[in-house]
Amino acid sequence: MSLKSISAAVLAAAKTAAVLAAAKTAAVVLLALWLLFAGWSWAEERVRVATYNIKFLNEATLPDQGNRAAKLKEVIDKLDADVIGLEEIDDRAALEAVFDATQWSLIIDDDSGDDQDVAIAVRKPFRALGVGDDLDADDANFLFPASSVDSRFPNRRDVLAIEIQVPNGAGTFFVMVVHAKSRFDGRANTDARRENAARALIQVLEQRFDERDFVLVGDFNDNPDDRSLNILETGDPNAAGGAEETDGPFLVNLSESLCAAGHVSHGRNSNDIVNDRINTVDATSRQRNNSARGSNDNTGDILFDQILIPLRMRERYVGDSVRVFDDPVAVQGNSNNRASDHLPVYAEFIFAARGDGASAAAVRIASLLPNPAGDDAGKEEVVLKNSSSAAVDLAGWKLVDRGGNEFPLTGSVAAGGEKSIRLPPSKLPLNNSGDQVSLFDAGGTERHRVTYTAAQATSGSVVVFP
Numbered sequence: 001m002s003l004k005s006i007s008a009a010v011l012a013a014a015k016t017a018a019v020l021a022a023a024k025t026a027a028v029v030l031l032a033l034w035l036l037f038a039g040w041s042w043a044e045e046r047v048r049v050a051t052y053n054i055k056f057l058n059e060a061t062l063p064d065q066g067n068r069a070a071k072l073k074e075v076i077d078k079l080d081a082d083v084i085g086l087e088e089i090d091d092r093a094a095l096e097a098v099f100d101a102t103q104w105s106l107i108i109d110d111d112s113g114d115d116q117d118v119a120i121a122v123r124k125p126f127r128a129l130g131v132g133d134d135l136d137a138d139d140a141n142f143l144f145p146a147s148s149v150d151s152r153f154p155n156r157r158d159v160l161a162i163e164i165q166v167p168n169g170a171g172t173f174f175v176m177v178v179h180a181k182s183r184f185d186g187r188a189n190t191d192a193r194r195e196n197a198a199r200a201l202i203q204v205l206e207q208r209f210d211e212r213d214f215v216l217v218g219d220f221n222d223n224p225d226d227r228s229l230n231i232l233e234t235g236d237p238n239a240a241g242g243a244e245e246t247d248g249p250f251l252v253n254l255s256e257s258l259c260a261a262g263h264v265s266h267g268r269n270s271n272d273i274v275n276d277r278i279n280t281v282d283a284t285s286r287q288r289n290n291s292a293r294g295s296n297d298n299t300g301d302i303l304f305d306q307i308l309i310p311l312r313m314r315e316r317y318v319g320d321s322v323r324v325f326d327d328p329v330a331v332q333g334n335s336n337n338r339a340s341d342h343l344p345v346y347a348e349f350i351f352a353a354r355g356d357g358a359s360a361a362a363v364r365i366a367s368l369l370p371n372p373a374g375d376d377a378g379k380e381e382v383v384l385k386n387s388s389s390a391a392v393d394l395a396g397w398k399l400v401d402r403g404g405n406e407f408p409l410t411g412s413v414a415a416g417g418e419k420s421i422r423l424p425p426s427k428l429p430l431n432n433s434g435d436q437v438s439l440f441d442a443g444g445t446e447r448h449r450v451t452y453t454a455a456q457a458t459s460g461s462v463v464v465f466p
Contacts, residue, residue, distance in 0.1 A: 044170070044350055044351070044352045044445075045166050045167060045168060045170040045350070045351045045352070046318070046348055046349075046350055046445070047082050047083070047126075047166060047348065047349045047350075047351055048079075048080060048081045048082050048083075048346055048347070048348050049081065049082065049083050049084075049085075049175060049215045049217065049307065049346065049347060049348075049349065050079055050081035050083070050084045050085070050217070050325075050344045050345065050346035050347075051084070051085045051086075051087075051177070051217035051218055051219070051305050051306070051307060051344065051345050051346075052075075052079070052084055052085070052086055052087070052305075052340070052342065052344040053086075053087040053088050053179070053219040053266075053304075053305060053340060053341075053342035054072065054086060054087070054088055054089060054098075054339075054340050054342075055088055055340040055341050055342065056088050056090070056115060056116070057072075057086075057088060057089050057090060057094045057095070057097075057098070058090040058094050058115060059090065059091070059093040059094040059096075059097045060090075062094075062097055065336055065337050066333070066336070066337035067333075067337060068333070068336075068337045068338065068339060069097055069098055071329050071330075071332065071333065071337075071338065071339040072098040072339045072340075073098050074329045075325070075327070075329055075330050075339050075344065076098065076099065076121075078325075078327050078329065079325055079344050079346065081123070081344075081346055082122075082123050082126050083120065083121070083122050083123070083126060083164055083175050083215075084120070084121045084344075085118070085119075085120055085160075085175055085176075085177035085217040085218055086118065086119040086120065086121060086177065087116070087118055087119075087177065087179040087218060087219045088115070088116045088117075088179070088219075089108060089116075089117045089118070089119045090115040090117065091108065091110060091117070092106060092108050092110050095108060095119060095121065099121055103123060103124055104121045104122065104123055104124065105121070105122040105124065105126075105127070105128050106119065106120075106121055106122075107119060107120045107121075107122070107128055107131055107135060107141075107160070107162055108120075108135065109135050109136060109142075109160075110134065110135065110136075111134075111136055112155075114155040114157065116155065116157060116179065117157070118157065118158075118159075118160045118177040118178070118179050118218070119160070119177070120160060120162050120175055120177060122162075122164060125167045126164055126165065126166065126167060127164070127165040128162050128163070128164060128165075129162075129163040129164070129165055129172065130162075130163055131162060141160060141161055141162060142158040142159065142160055142161070143158065143159040143160075143161055143176070143201070143204045143208075144158050144159065144200065144204070145158070151181075151193050151196070152181075152193055152196045152197040152200055153197060154181050154193075157179050159176055159177065159178050159201060159204075160176065160177045161174050161175070161176040161177075161214070162174065162175055162176075166351045170351040170352050171213070171351050171352075172213075173212075173213035173214060173215065173313075173349075173351070174209065174212060174213070174214035174215070175214070175215050175217065176214055176215070176216045176217070176218075177217055177218050178197075178201075178216065178217070178218030178219070178220060179218055179219050180193075180194045180197055180218070180219065180220045180221045180222065180228065181193040181194050181197070181221060182221050183221055186296035187292070187295065187296050187297070187299070188294055188295055188296050189296060190221075191226075191227065191228075194220070194221060194222055194226075194228040195227050195228045195231060197228070198227075198228040198229070198231040198232050199231060199237040201232065202231065202232060202235050202237070202250060205250075205251075205310075206235070206250075209310075213310070213312075213313050213316070214309070214310065214313075215307060215308075215309055215313075215347075215349070216232075216251065216307070216308040216309070217305075217306070217307050217308075217345075218305070218306070219266075219304050219305050219342065220304060220305075220306055221304055222304070223259055223285075223286070223289050223302050223303045223304065224253050224255050224256045224259040224303065224306060225241060225242060225243045225244070225259065225286065225289065225290055226241050226289070226293070227239060227240060227241035229253060229306070230242070230244070232250065232251050232253070232308060233246075233247075233248060233250060233251050233252070233253050233308070234248070234249060234250055235249065235250030235251070236250075241290075241293055242290070243286065243290055244256075245257070245260055247311065247314065248311040249311065250310075250311070251308045251309065251310060251311070252308060252309050252310070252311055252313075252314055252317075253306060253307075253308045254306075254307045254308065254309065254317065254322040254347050255303060255305075255306035255307055255308075255322060255345065257320075257322065258303055258322060258323075258324060258345070259286055259303050260286070261281065262281040262282055262283045262284075262285060262286065263280045263281055263282075263303055263324045264280060264281070264282045264285050264301040264302055264303050264324070265280070265302075265303050265304055265305040265324050265342055265343045265344075265345050266301060266302055266303075266304045266305065266341060266342050266343075267282075267300060267301030267302065267341065268280065268301060268330075268331050268343060269331050269335075269338070269341075270328075270331050270332055270333065270334075270338070272331060273328045273331065273332070276328060277326045277327070277328065278325075278326040278327070278328055278330060278331055278343065279326075280324040280326050280343065282300070282301045285299070285300065285301055285302055285303065288300060289302055303324075304342070305324075305342055305343070305344070305345040306345065307322060307345060307346075307347045313349070314362065314387050315359065315361060315362040315387060315388040315389070316349040316350050316351065316361055316362075317347065317348075317349055317361060317362075318347075318348040318349060318350060318361050318447060318448070319361075319363075319364030319365070319439075319447060319448035320364070320448050320449050320450060320465070321346075321347050321348035322345070322346070322347040323345070323346055323347070324343050324344075324345050325343050325344040325345070325346065326343070330343050330344070331343070349361070359386075359388040359389075359390040359391075359392050360392055360441055360447065361388075361447065362386055362387040362388035362392075363384055363385070363386050363388075363392050363394075363413055363439070363441075363447060363448070364384070364385055364387075364439065364447065364448040364465070365382060365383070365384060365385075365437060365439055365448050365450045365465055366383045366384060366385035366418060366464070366465060367381075367382075367383045367462050367463060367464045367465060368380075368381070368382055368383075368430060368437065368450070368452060368462070368463045368465075369381040369382075369430075369461075369462050369463075370430035370431065370432060370435065370452065370457045370463065371430075371432045371457045371458065371459050371460070371461065372459075372460060373459050373460035376429075376430075376432075377425040377426075378422065378423075378424060378425045379422070380422075380423045380428075380429075380430045381420055381421060381422055381423065382399060382420075382421045382423065382428075382437065383418055383419070383420050383421070384413050384418065384419045384421065384439070385413070385417075385418045386413035386414065386415060386416065386417055386418070386419075387416065388415060388416075389415050389416065390415050391412050391413065391414050391415050392412060392413050393412045394409040394410060394411055394412055394413065394419075395409075395410065395442060396408075396441070396442025396443075397409040397439070397440060397441050397442055398439075398440050399421075399428055399437055399438070399439060399440075400437070400438045400440060401428055401429070401430070401431075401435055401436065401437055401438075402435050402436040402437075405427070405428050405429065406428070407421075407423060407427050407428040409421070430457075431457075432454065432457045433454045433457070434451070434452055434453045434454045434456075434457065435451070435452065436449065436450070436451045437449070437450055437451075438450075450463075450465045
């Protein structure tokens with residue numbers, strides 16, 4: 001073969017190789033794009049649900065309340081919720097004064113004539129399903145549509161239930177909004193009305209929503225220790241009032257952890273702004289409320305605004321995500337022009353078209369041993385708990401402390417099981433003076449965050465996070 005022929009053959013081979021390489025590259029790119037777009041349809045959605053009592057929101061009186069509307073818009077923006085259950089709303093015009101209707105779907109009974117209506121705001125692209133153009137208190141979206149004047153639900157202030165479509169095919173869930181009878185006429189004088197409303201509610205939930213996901217939010221005008229809330233948690237119409245922090249067996253009150261830590265959602269004002277945050281802790285609130293049970297005594301600042309879920313939805317709850325909103329804008333001003341006398345309360349959930357996201361959301365930090373008896377080195381422990389019905393692979397997960405120290409995790413947590421992790425010396429030092437530990441999944445999402453104090457880190461003491 002001549003040199004020219006050899007050169008031509010080499011050139012042809014090179015061109016063929018280049019074409020094949022290009023085709024291979026294109027195929028890889030196409031495959032990657034297909035996987036990317038296919039993955040979108042299975043994407044997890046982290047959903048923030050909030051409750052907010054906006055204290056007699058009336059479009060006609062807003063102009064006389066200074067910059068209250070601007071403050072409310074800022075609260076709503078900073079709250080960054082996907083669905084908000086609302087209380088004490090006069091009408092749709094009041095909602096449209098503070099919610100941008102191009103970004104939110106607004107659901108309210110337009111014909112009730114009550115200035116304390118419940119409502120739901122749904123941020124697009126989340127969608128409200130099954131809602132007619134003219135919602136009325138006799139519609140099935142209200143859980144007691146056959147009621148007329150009913151002492152359990154004053155002024156037809158019924159429980160509003162709306163099914164929400166999560167984007168990216170990640171399923172649906174209901175949001176239900178409660179605004180219970182207030183204590184204005186005396187706590188003991190009105191206890192029976194709130195308790196009877198709770199009894200009626202557990203019957204409807206059991207009959208109509210036994211296999212459905214739902215988030216029950218609102219201003220319950222009782223705190224998590226009171227009888228009406230214990231009825232909802234236990235499903236027992238005869239449940240007694242009293243302090244407890246046990247999940248279920250009927251509903252889980254996510255707000256119990258807030259109550260145990262002294263957080264309040266009603267009664268804060270501008271005097272409670274400390275270091276550019278609202279101090280939402282009143283250390284004696286829970287004790288005052290329990291001590292005054294059975295009387296008409298005013299118990300002061302209190303945790304009225306709460307979030308409850310069915311026990312099976314514990315898998316979707318992002319551990320320790322329940323919070324009282326503490327941005328100062330929520331209380332700045334006086335009683336006339338501040339946003340409200342309530343603070344929003346919110347929690348987050350993971351929804352996915354497959355079970356992966358729900359299972360991962362159920363892994364949390366169950367306990368820490370920050371100060372073992374004797375020498376700490378190599379004896380500090382973290383226990384993870386998986387409350388879902390599927391094992392969760394921990395590859396790529398990590399623990400991170402307040403100082404930014406990271407400890408990579410391996411192995412898995414069995415369905416319904418726990419995993420005890422002994423921390424090597426200096427890898428993730430748990431400070432005896434108090435610390436914060438966060439649990440991150442393989443995608444970098446913070447699944448759980450816990451904190452403890454020096455008082456909790458006594459020698460040999462395990463710090464348990466309910």
